Amino acid sequence: MSAAARTLGGTISLTKANVSQLLQYRLVLLLYGLRQVLNPLLYMAVWWAVAGDGDVAGFRQGDVVIYYIVFMGVAHFTWATGYGQLANLIRLGRLSPHLMRPMNPIWVAVSGDLAAKLSAAVMLVPIWVAMYLILRPQFDFQWLNVALFVPSVVLAASLSFVAGACLGLTAFWVTKPGPFFNVWYNVAFAVGGQVAPVALLPGAIKALAVVLPFRYTLGFPIEVFIGSLDSAELALGFALQAFWIAFGLALMRALWRSGIKQYQAVGA
Amino acid sequence: MKRLLSIALTFAKVSTQRELSYRGEFAGNFVNAFGVDAFMAVVAVSVIFVHTDSLRGWSAGEMLAVVGIWYITLGLMSMVMFPSLNQIVEDVHEGLFDYVLMKPVPSLFLASTRNFAAANSAFVLMGLSLALFGIFALEGGQVSWRIALFPVLLASGLAIFYALLIAMTTLVFWAVRLDNIEHLFNVFFRTGRYPVDIYPFWIKGFLTFIFPVAFVSTIPTETLVGRDPSWLMALAPVIAAIAVYGASRFWKLGLRRYSSASS
Numbered sequence: 001m002s003a004a005a006r007t008l009g010g011t012i013s014l015t016k017a018n019v020s021q022l023l024q025y026r027l028v029l030l031l032y033g034l035r036q037v038l039n040p041l042l043y044m045a046v047w048w049a050v051a052g053d054g055d056v057a058g059f060r061q062g063d064v065v066i067y068y069i070v071f072m073g074v075a076h077f078t079w080a081t082g083y084g085q086l087a088n089l090i091r092l093g094r095l096s097p098h099l100m101r102p103m104n105p106i107w108v109a110v111s112g113d114l115a116a117k118l119s120a121a122v123m124l125v126p127i128w129v130a131m132y133l134i135l136r137p138q139f140d141f142q143w144l145n146v147a148l149f150v151p152s153v154v155l156a157a158s159l160s161f162v163a164g165a166c167l168g169l170t171a172f173w174v175t176k177p178g179p180f181f182n183v184w185y186n187v188a189f190a191v192g193g194q195v196a197p198v199a200l201l202p203g204a205i206k207a208l209a210v211v212l213p214f215r216y217t218l219g220f221p222i223e224v225f226i227g228s229l230d231s232a233e234l235a236l237g238f239a240l241q242a243f244w245i246a247f248g249l250a251l252m253r254a255l256w257r258s259g260i261k262q263y264q265a266v267g268a
Numbered sequence: 269m270k271r272l273l274s275i276a277l278t279f280a281k282v283s284t285q286r287e288l289s290y291r292g293e294f295a296g297n298f299v300n301a302f303g304v305d306a307f308m309a310v311v312a313v314s315v316i317f318v319h320t321d322s323l324r325g326w327s328a329g330e331m332l333a334v335v336g337i338w339y340i341t342l343g344l345m346s347m348v349m350f351p352s353l354n355q356i357v358e359d360v361h362e363g364l365f366d367y368v369l370m371k372p373v374p375s376l377f378l379a380s381t382r383n384f385a386a387a388n389s390a391f392v393l394m395g396l397s398l399a400l401f402g403i404f405a406l407e408g409g410q411v412s413w414r415i416a417l418f419p420v421l422l423a424s425g426l427a428i429f430y431a432l433l434i435a436m437t438t439l440v441f442w443a444v445r446l447d448n449i450e451h452l453f454n455v456f457f458r459t460g461r462y463p464v465d466i467y468p469f470w471i472k473g474f475l476t477f478i479f480p481v482a483f484v485s486t487i488p489t490e491t492l493v494g495r496d497p498s499w500l501m502a503l504a505p506v507i508a509a510i511a512v513y514g515a516s517r518f519w520k521l522g523l524r525r526y527s528s529a530s531s
Contacts, residue, residue, distance in 0.1 A: 031452050034455050049466050186304050195311070
């Protein structure tokens with residue numbers, strides 16, 4: 001069996017095992033689903049009120065609603081869990097057994113990430129559909145946008161995972177990298193598309209938000225879906241998304257290589 | 269009464285001493301509150317008010333005041349309520365709750381004062397700074413006589429939430445596994461960081477009467493920014509008294525279910 005096939009097989013089995021483990025915690029998953037839906041609701045209400053009868057930077061009330069409904073789903077699939085998993089593996093010394101296996105432990109985090117997303121979707125999807133039915137946004141679907149939306153979500157999820165993994169790998173050097181992650185999470189919250197769609201951010205912050213990686217982990221796929229971008233902006237968006245993933249992967253590799261050299265298991 | 273007060277103070281002192289031995293974490297809380305949370309709160313409010321002067325009747329400064337008061341409440345609850353209430357869940361789980369019942373002090377009092385997390389005062393101070401900044405720097409500090417109602421309303425709001433948290437915690441006597449109670453609570457509590465007026469009326473109703481977060485953020489802030497007193501303000505102390513009484517009855521009912529866990 002080739003190394004790639006072995007890694008793929010290993011990741012799939014680990015994901016299955018993780019899913020069945022996570023499905024025991026149905027209440028936790030329900031709470032997670034509620035949180036994913038309630039947090040964006042606050043900003044939906046804000047921009048709904050600001051848009052009023054007219055529009056705010058081109059967003060009418062219906063656009064605001066569809067933006068945040070899509071947000072609820074995208075935020076779920078681009079939710080970075082790799083951070084906590086890697087940080088814990090390293091900090092608690094649980095990385096050691098994984099190092100003995102013929103598969104890079106990064107894939108352990110990948111499978112954990114996939115499992116968390118799949119099992120939480122069980123609770124999230126019904127709540128999400130209910131939200132859609134309650135709010136019933138007026139919106140014309142453009143099939144081209146929907147087709148572009150799928151790759152943009154996959155890329156956003158990958159970028160988010162890589163970013164979380166890089167932050168998690170800092171646990172090789174710092175005991176509790178929590179504060180780093182907290183800063184990342186908060187900045188992503190502000191300029192990534194949660195507080196406001198990036199198009200509504202004021203001048204300089206908007207320019208910064210377009211260049212920085214945060215929007216490409218969250219807001220960009222939503223903008224693709226609702227069709228608020230012209231073709232130049234779309235091309236630039238996908239290019240930057242690819243660039244940040246490549247950059248993140250290189251960084252992750254470098255962090256892993258130098259980190260593993262000085263890794264010492266905690267405990268016996 | 270005096271005895272109870274001195275017991276509560278002693279608990280607070282001991283907890284604080286214990287916490288001060290982790291100075292890094294203490295300092296980290298302040299950095300987080302002032303460096304990250306406060307900054308993000310200001311950014312979020314600024315982004316909104318780039319596009320409008322008033323959001324359902326609330327100006328930028330008034331909105332910051334609501335966020336600030338919300339953080340004060342969150343900070344106070346994380347200092348005084350969450351640590352002790354989480355301990356109840358843990359103790360019932362592990363059968364250690366017997367020790368609370370054996371002491372010659374009312375059990376609810378003891379159970380809800382045992383722990384104290386001084387490090388969370390960071391969020392109280394941060395919230396206070398945000399509120400003062402919103403009211404004085406942005407609103408010019410036109411404070412009227414209504415400010416006298418503020419302490420009463422904040423206290424009523426806190427009492428309502430104390431009752432709610434006690435009632436939620438009491439459920440532990442029926443369902444021993446009650447993890448994530450704080451998590452569930454936080455999910456809903458976050459909705460109160462902006463004035464409830466921004467929501468459609470059915471959500472506003474939910475946040476006023478079912479999960480009454482309006483009573484700890486929006487309603488007290490209305491007195492600071494000089495809004496006319498509403499009938500909800502007059503009602504707040506009454507609701508608080510009923511809620512606390514109801515919660516203590518529910519607690520007694522729960523206690524009867526408790527059958528220890530040892531042997």
